[in-house]
Every structure is written in structure tokens, then in C-alpha cells.
Amino acid sequence: MTILLDALLRRPVTRTPVWFMRQAGRYLPEYRKVREQAGSFINLCTNPELACEVTLQPLRRFRLDAAILFSDILTVPAAMGLGLDFTEGEGPRFARPVRNEQDIDRLPQIDPETDLGYVMEAVRLIKRELAGRVPLIGFAGSPWTLATYMVEGGGSREFKLVKTLLYNRPELMQRLLSKLAVAVADYLNGQIAAGVDVVMLFDTWGGVLTSQDYLEFSLAAAQQVREQLNCRDGKAIPTILFTKGGGQWLEAMAQAGFDALGLDWTCDLKQARQRVGDRVALQGNLDPAVLYAEPHVIRERVGQVLDRFGFGPGHVFNLGHGITPDVNPAHVEAMVEAVHELSPAYHF
């Protein structure tokens, strides 16, 4: 149970723990079967029994050190009444995007137990099924990342609308982000109360901002979330912040109050460790595309990641981004087994 938690808190471990982003997902045939049974992605997310089932699937195949709640980062804006829909092949769309002051001011507060009860129920089911074997990671999208979808009305390439709002009306953007920070913290506190052992904040789109705007908008709002998180039974829950494309800002991220930083695959772990010192643990960062390579190459590349972090505690092995849907599960096994076999050499 404790190897992931120990590593996140930079305590000594005997090997490097391993889990990976989107480990409950489309690359698994058993996931695709349940997904088909559910009829839609949203049905799968909102059905606690099915969400529990797909959360547990990768643990039956691989020697993983954590489960991560199967859910979506857009559950929060969906609960705010924005009208979320996933159209096949096109990604998420909001029927009622947030475009102006009025839209922002009328965003409702959310109550996790009533508005997102299906997530809380899934957490409780998964915790019961896990029975303490491995910890459960809960998560949410960062305020900035949620804002990009809410303002754009869906996914985006150039972030025209959300950046125009940020540039023209920075005070309004801050108001939106503060509201979202409260909602995200409430949501994560709900997950903590329901039983998750770790919480992770996904800042998928922090990396599209300028340096200064990342610090003032995205990171500042992430820090607001962190500051509003509750303890459980008097103990703090370990926290992870992942900003894709955030490699230039690690020093600042390391001071935002999180226990660990998730790194994408473009970061060099050795330099990253030097830059953050002993302030945070680091999680990452194999290029997900390595899983397309042959198993002996995967093993070699896993070795390089472990080697770049080097000796000692404070490393959680992960991919540098979510696994892609067309990866062969046998290649995932090669990765996980390589971590088990090669990482003890980096610990006492």
C-alpha cells in the first residue's frame, strides 16, 4: 500500500513505484468491451459500478502501485450546468460556454455529494474493492485547463477565445479561475472524504501560456486549490501537480505547495531534480510513444528514465502523458516489468 505514498513524500523505498496516466483506458480490450456495454463515454463515467470495473482492470494485468479513478476532467463544468456532450471523434463540446462576465457570475457552486455523487460513489466502490492493496489516486482538471474548455466550448488548438478573454479582461479571467479553484477544491475534498489516498491536478493546457501568465493565472489558481484541500483524519493527503509543457517553470511549481510534480517527457529528470532540490518528488516521464517500440527498446528507455532521476527516493515512474489508445498491452507489461526489475538498483 505504501510505496507510492512513500515515494511522493520522498521517503526511502526499495524500488521505484509505477503507475501511468490513462492506465484505465482504450488500449485495453476489456475496457473497450465495458465502454461498448455502457453505450457512451459519459454513461461509463457516470455509472459507479462500470467506472469501478475499468479502474480495476489494469491492476489485474500489470504490477501497478496505484489505481487512478476512472473519470474525466470535465465533470466539474458539467456539474455546473454547461451541457457537456462528447461527440464521437470530435471530443467534448459544451452547449453553454462561458464567454462574458454574466456567464462567469452565474456559475453555481457545486456540492460534490449531490452534483457529482456518481464520482463519490465510484470512489467508495473502488476503495472497497481495492481493500488496501494499492492506494487510489483521485484527480481534477486545473482551474486554467477547465477554463480553456469552458470558454472555448470544447477542445482547442489556438485557444483564441480564452486567451482573448485573458488578454483583454485579466481581472475577469482571475474571477473565473478563483471560482473554479473553489469548485475544484470542493470536488477534490469530496473525493478525499470518500476515500482517495492521493490527489492529482491535471493542468493539461498550462503550457500554452507565456511564462508570466502561467505563473499569474494557471499556477496561482492551482495553488489556490492546494490551499483549500482538507486533511482526512488529521493527515494531509499527498498531492501531485502535472503541467504539460511546464518544464520551464519547475522552480515556481515546486513552491506551490504540492508534494510532487508530474513531468512530461520533454523534461530531463536529472536537470529537473537539480532544479527542484528536495522540495518535491518527481513523477514521470517516459515518452508514451516509446510504447510503440520493441520490448527490448522499451526496457532500455525505462532504464534511461530511472537513470536520469538517479539514486535515492522521490521518484514515481510514469509516462510523460496519457497512454495512447493503440498501444499493445504486452508493451505496457514490458514497461511495468522493467521498472520492477531495474529500479531496485537505485534504492537502498
Place this chain on the structure above:
Amino acid sequence: MTILLDALLRRPVTRTPVWFMRQAGRYLPEYRKVREQAGSFINLCTNPELACEVTLQPLRRFRLDAAILFSDILTVPAAMGLGLDFTEGEGPRFARPVRNEQDIDRLPQIDPETDLGYVMEAVRLIKRELAGRVPLIGFAGSPWTLATYMVEGGGSREFKLVKTLLYNRPELMQRLLSKLAVAVADYLNGQIAAGVDVVMLFDTWGGVLTSQDYLEFSLAAAQQVREQLNCRDGKAIPTILFTKGGGQWLEAMAQAGFDALGLDWTCDLKQARQRVGDRVALQGNLDPAVLYAEPHVIRERVGQVLDRFGFGPGHVFNLGHGITPDVNPAHVEAMVEAVHELSPAYHF
């Protein structure tokens, strides 16, 4: 004529020179008219008179300090016989992608004057029309960036095929990149002989690699290009390397032999300047999305970019990436004028 060249060589100037990526492009109604007249993007690229015309268009509107050749980075693989086609809304496709050892070994050498004569002719026309008023920037795609399109057969999001080749057969990828380095250098040497005053290497996709692979594959091949560039009349032509997403690797990029580095908008110019010291000039880096904002915001943001670089020579003002097609030309004017008005304060 000399302000851009002086800034690229870190010589004193009285204000910061300004030009911007894709300045000859779709945001200009007069460009769209010529594009329509040409019938297709390829027709426009391959017609020296029309390419000359659209190259000059932005100079008639704005007080720019350089022209940049209107062309496409994929002219080189097209000249190699890969069968380039641009389908409307879908981007470039190659009929004959490069997937294996045989494909790589049979890639022909190219002769710029015969295989890419239309580009050389455009350069000569533009130089004649410019009559020394401002310098002309020539360019090419970097070997790695060209390789991504050639192996994938077009644009990509996950770079599955090209990364699989790199991971499984690194020696083969190096062979491809070395061949491309020769072709790109030959092409740029052709442009230099035809009259361009500066050459810029666009490494659009260097930023999708791991740190180590960026250095060993993308940057190493860019350096090979640099080493094969000719002088003209016994004088070296100033060179610029732009890697989108390369902010983590500036120290290494500054040692690859280029006179200047192009920076995307996520880099902080002050930190970048500290990191590269006096080894290179820096070009950039206003977020292209700032041009969606109101003119007074654009002016303020231009001021911030100038301020982050700070006092002294070695800065060329630019966007951090190409201008987007739906920008209002009046907003471009606000940017260019702000550079003219605000930048003298940063020079003697």
C-alpha cells in the same frame, strides 16, 4: 537595410528591428486574392512572380525590417519526389512516404537550381524588387521536422511512425537526418547564392522529442546544416534557429553555431538572455494570440516583451509562432508601431 543584420550579430542599433513569421499570409486580404488567382497553395509557391508579390505585400502595409521568402518547408521533400499534395483543410500529404531503409537510401540528392529553380527565381525577383531597402530572409525546414512529415506522410499529432523509427532504428534515423542535412544545406546555399541576406531554420517539431533525443537527433542535424552553409563574397550569412517548444534547451542551442535563436512565446526572454549569455541574439516572442486582443493591450504586451529582453543589442522582435489567419491587419499595425515607438528606449 542593416538594422536586422546588426541585431542578429548583436551590434548596437537605435531601435529593435521587427518582422514576423508568416507575415506574407492569409490574414492579408491582398494575399487571399493572389492565392485565389493562383488556384492552389502549391501553384502560389511554385510561381516566382506570385511568390514575389505576396512576399512584398506586408512591407507595403507595415514598417517591417525584413522580408521573408514566401515558400513552404516541404519544398525539399517535394523536390525529392515524395509526391506532395495539399488537400484543403487537411494539410500536406505525401503520396510516397519514407518508411524503411530502402526508402531512405533511394532519396535523391537535390540540385537547387534545377529541382527548386522556382524558389531561386523567386529569391532573385524579390531581391530586385526590394532594391536593398530591407534584407530578405531565406529559410528551410530542419532535418528533423522534414523527417516527421516524410515518415508520417503528412502532419501528425502523436508522431507515431517517426518516433517508432527513431526508437527502434536510431542509426537509420540518423542516416535519414544526415541526408536531409545535406539537402537542406544545398537548398539554403542555393538561396544564399541567389541573394538571401539571412537564413532561418524552422524546427517546428523539435519540441516533441525528449531532451536527449532533441540534442542527438534534431539539434545535431541542425548543426550539420549550419556547418555546410556557404559564405557569399567571403562573408558569412547570419543564421537563425527556431525550435518551437525548445525553451528547455537554449544553452545547447546557443552552441550549435547559429547567430540567433528564435523563441516561442512560452520562454521568458529575460531568463533566456541570462542563459545564452552573449553567444547568440534572440528573436521573439509575442504570443500570436495577443493579436486577437484590443490594440491598447497589444501595445502593452509588446512593451512587456521588449522589457523582458531589456536594454542593449541582440534582440529581434517577432511573434513566438506564425501569425494566425484570422487576425485583423489593423492589430498587426498596432504591434509593429508599438515596436517602433517603444523600443528606442532600450537602445543608446
